[in-house]
Amino acid sequence: MASFQAVKKSINLVPTVRALPSGVPAAPLLNLKTRAPADHHGHGHGSSGPRSDVPPSWVGGVSKSHYSLSTKTYTTVLPATGFQQRLLHTSAVVQDAPEVPDFSNYRAPNTDNNRTLSYFMVGTMGVLSASVAKSSVSEFLKTMAASADVLALAKVEVDLSAIPEGKNVIIKWRGKPVFIRHRTQSEIEEARSADWKTFRDPEPDEARAKKPEWLVMLGVCTHLGCVPIGEAGDFGGWFCPCHGSHYDISGRARKGPAPLNLEVPAHDFNDAEGKLVIG
Amino acid sequence: MSIATTAYNAIFKRNSVYVGSVFAAAFAFGIGFDSGVTAFWDSWNKGKQWKDIRHKYVQDEE
Numbered sequence: 613m614a615s616f617q618a619v620k621k622s623i624n625l626v627p628t629v630r631a632l633p634s635g636v637p638a639a640p641l642l643n644l645k646t647r648a649p650a651d652h653h654g655h656g657h658g659s660s661g662p663r664s665d666v667p668p669s670w671v672g673g674v675s676k677s678h679y680s681l682s683t684k685t686y687t688t689v690l691p692a693t694g695f696q697q698r699l700l701h702t703s704a705v706v707q708d709a710p711e712v713p714d715f716s717n718y719r720a721p722n723t724d725n726n727r728t729l730s731y732f733m734v735g736t737m738g739v740l741s742a743s744v745a746k747s748s749v750s751e752f753l754k755t756m757a758a759s760a761d762v763l764a765l766a767k768v769e770v771d772l773s774a775i776p777e778g779k780n781v782i783i784k785w786r787g788k789p790v791f792i793r794h795r796t797q798s799e800i801e802e803a804r805s806a807d808w809k810t811f812r813d814p815e816p817d818e819a820r821a822k823k824p825e826w827l828v829m830l831g832v833c834t835h836l837g838c839v840p841i842g843e844a845g846d847f848g849g850w851f852c853p854c855h856g857s858h859y860d861i862s863g864r865a866r867k868g869p870a871p872l873n874l875e876v877p878a879h880d881f882n883d884a885e886g887k888l889v890i891g
Numbered sequence: 892m893s894i895a896t897t898a899y900n901a902i903f904k905r906n907s908v909y910v911g912s913v914f915a916a917a918f919a920f921g922i923g924f925d926s927g928v929t930a931f932w933d934s935w936n937k938g939k940q941w942k943d944i945r946h947k948y949v950q951d952e953e
Contacts, residue, residue, distance in 0.1 A: 728895035731903040735913050742917035743924065 636681050767891035772826070772881075780842040782831060785890050789831035789839055790877065791850070792888065795861065800824045802848070803862040813873045817862040820876050828879045828890065829863040834872040850874070 632638045672685035720726055758766070768785045770792060775781050778799075781792045795803070803817040804824070821827050831839050838854035845851030846867060847860035857868030864873040879890045902912050937943065 722893075724893065724899065725895045728899045728903065731899065731909070735903070735909065735916075738910075738913040739916045739920055742914060743921050746917065746921060 632679075634679055636679060639676075767889055769882075770888040770890065771886065772888050773886045777825070782842075783890075785877065790890060791827070791829045791831045791842065791863075791874075793827045793842070793861075795821075795825050795827055799848070799861045803860065806860065806862075806864075808864065812865050812871065815864060815873055820862055820864075820873070822879070823881060826881070826888065827861075827863060828888065829874040829876055832875070833857055833870055834865065834874065835868070835870040840874075 630638050671687055672683065674681070674683045676682075766786065768783060768790075770781070770783060772794075775792060775794045777794050778796045779794055782789050783792065784790070800817075803821075806817075808814050808816050817824075820829075833840050833852040833854065835852065835855055835857050838852050840850035840852040840857070840859060842850055845858040847858050849861045849863065849866075850859040851857070852859075852868065852870065855869050857870035858866050859870070859874055860866050862873075863876070865871065877890055879888060881888055901908075903909055933940070
């Protein structure tokens, strides 16, 4: 017996429960969730039903967190005696939407004016932007247009009263000769009566001469660019000496290598001053 | 109906009408702005431009 005492004193057994510094007992392997099984024990003595002395889990129970071991009861038992509602308290009155100020003084009485003003300002901004965009584009395109001195040289005025009937005049326009012929009545009839549909470059005389007595053409042979000679050739019109193209009195290619009629430049008649404007 | 509501219903209610009136107003504004600036330029430079002094040098033969 004495020896047993000596053994007992010489061995320090590890305590089964120690305390954390917070005072909560630390029981690492203690499972507080364990409950008695609700079914049979499963070791041979048949069904017995759940234990009647264990409260169900919704009532409460013991729970362990890292810092505390607590027991809670979720059911409330009415106090048996002396129950009294406390009416004196210092907490704030519960409001439906707390801390929202009253903005009614700041609200516009009529929102239609504000709406229209907003749209108006947006639209005015759009008007200004569209004007700026439009003028930017058009000013940029103006930089590509011909300048005034170029435009002034691009036109030539000819005094038609100085050209007698049945005469040719050759003037220079944009570096090229231009034939102007004051045709006689018989020449006009000859040009108009010709069967132009059979020509190499079929074109009626009405489409070439704006006024039947005035024929205005570029004096450049459509074959290789020589200058034809007037009042010559087989058809009473123009004749190109380089390769022998014949043009009739309307400037249409009738014979020889020329593939097209003599070109008619854009021209206009100024009837008031009796002038022809080429270009 | 107030002016604001009338204007809203006439112009701003449909976006197509809104955009169309914006472009139309831009067109009118461009013309008005150009003519206004030109008028100001002419009045500011009165007597200095060729069209102001042309009659001193060119006599139109009538």
